[in-house]
Amino acid sequence: MIGKYSDQTWNRFGRRMPYLLIGAPVAALVMILLPNAGSFGFGFGSLAALLFGAIAILFMDLSSNVCMQPFKMIIGDMVNEDQKDLAWSWQQSFFNFGGVLATLAPFILAAIGIANVAPKGEVPMTVKLAFYIGAAILLITAGYTIWSVHEYDPATYAAYHNIDTTIQKPQPSLWQLVKTAPKSFWEISFVQLFVWFAIQYLWTYGTGAIAFNVWHTSTPSSAGYQAAGNWFGILTCVESLAAMAWGLLVLSRTNHHHGNCGTELAWALVALA
Secondary structure, eight states: OHHHHHHTOOBTTBSSHHHHHHHHHHHHHHHHHGGGGGGSSOOTTOHHHHHHHHHHHHHHHHHHHHHHHHHHHHHHHHSOHHHHHHHHHHHHHHHHHHHHHHHHHHHHHHHTTOOOOOOTTSOOHHHHHHHHHHHHHHHHHHHHHHHHOOOOOHHHHHHHTTOOTTSOOOOOOHHHHHHTOOHHHHHHHHHHHHHHHHHHHHHHHHHHHHHHHHSOOOOTTSHHHHHHHHHHHHHHHHHHHHHHHHHHHHHHHTTTOOTTHHHHHHHHHHHHO
16 A cells, blocks of 8 residues: 555655655654553553553554665665666665574673563563664664655656656556456465464464473563563574575576566565555
């Protein structure tokens, strides 16, 4: 939806940037609120605490996607067809590098002496600081992007991408776009359906499994459980490094493959998002 409606947007802030202007502050605010949910007096395990957490995660996921899409789509707007594959590969590599830093943050903060335990119902300062740092980085990078990227105005955009503005084409609906999506979109969507089931299961139970099998504890407020959480971050870091390696492999191949590859990759990124 962000892609479709931002295609039809143009004001003094640009085409994609207005969505980033809204999404980034909301995402940063939710990233600050979420780790403090246990400090608002809802009560451990209460319905109010669960509802707050669910709503906060909903807004964090929604706002982070509103932020992510302009970052992705600006690539297609600002580079030509021969450069798209290379640019997207670099962008994905940087995304994954950010994931590496995020997963290492609690472990590093604990290593330098930041408190890694917290009262029942709260999260340790290592986790809170990791969220705060992430929120700050999001605001800084979004602000820098908005300030430094000067989007093409509609006339320049049309000329750069060889769009004939004299031909008025009907705008397809979202449903029509889905129906006419290429085969690769559906293939990756089908794979991602099962991938997300697995990832959600892993995120939910990974820390608890490590804590129970290695530190022999199932008490979330214990030091062992929190250490398990940090080590789960290290394992996730390994996963992100593998993704980075794959991105670099794709990057090394984009110098030799062009043509329809850019379109296929674009739909693949839509499906992954």
